[in-house]
Amino acid sequence: MLPCLKKIYKDDSEGLHEAMERTSELFNAEDMTAALPVGILLSMEEQKAKGVPIESEMISETKAALFPPMAAVGDTLNWATIVPVMLALMCPYALSGAWWPPLVVIAVGALLCNSQAYILMHMGYNLGNRAIKDLVQSGLINKIMSFFTVMGMFVIGGMISSLVSVTCPITISSSDVSFALQSDLFDALMPNLLTLIATLIIFSLCKKENVSVLKIIYGTMVIGIVLGAVGVIA
Structure with missing residues (x-):
């Protein structure tokens, strides 16, 4: 966020210093879905720099409130759904001796992850602070998390059934x-x-x-x- 903060607070060194302190606070989220709250936080910082009465505590509290649900959604969507699905699709080809499945996984994964981060960053910036608050207050974020959790467990169960084998020859x-x-x-x-x-x-x-x-x-x-x-x- 530092390049963006330098641009936002280019004529306010004290404001930049305070923003950097806020940025250094704990923010433990999944890499790609973290782009949404980062976009929202940048929008709030920009509004604050323009004189909108936004307290520093509000930005810090927003950050603290955003990263747990977005981390859960990101871990479930990307690492428990997208990645296992890609691996499950490519494993049979890799086991048959093909050399290209790892390249497909890397290329498709990079494309999906970077596209996701780009879209979420701009979405968060454009919608501002209200977007995620609406999701949390309406309870929609919990439904999204539940859906992807069930989907992730379904995919993992399918992978275990097809790729893990324990038999007794006695x-x-x-x-x-x-x-x-x-x-x-x-x-x-x-x-x-x-x-x-x-x-x-x-x-x-x-x-x-x-x-x-x-x-x-x-x-x-x-x-x-x-x-x-x-x-x-x-």
């Missing part, structure tokens, strides 16, 4: 009968049951504060190698 045989644990027991109870159980275990570990992601990754690798070596899973 077969119990007698003189006349053989009993395969996977097909005759687990699949009879529920298809992909072991995959679901493994996913739920990892999900429960992710929710524990004292268990890091690296521990989960390395633990999963070790357990998978050991159980695979002894023939318990495949």
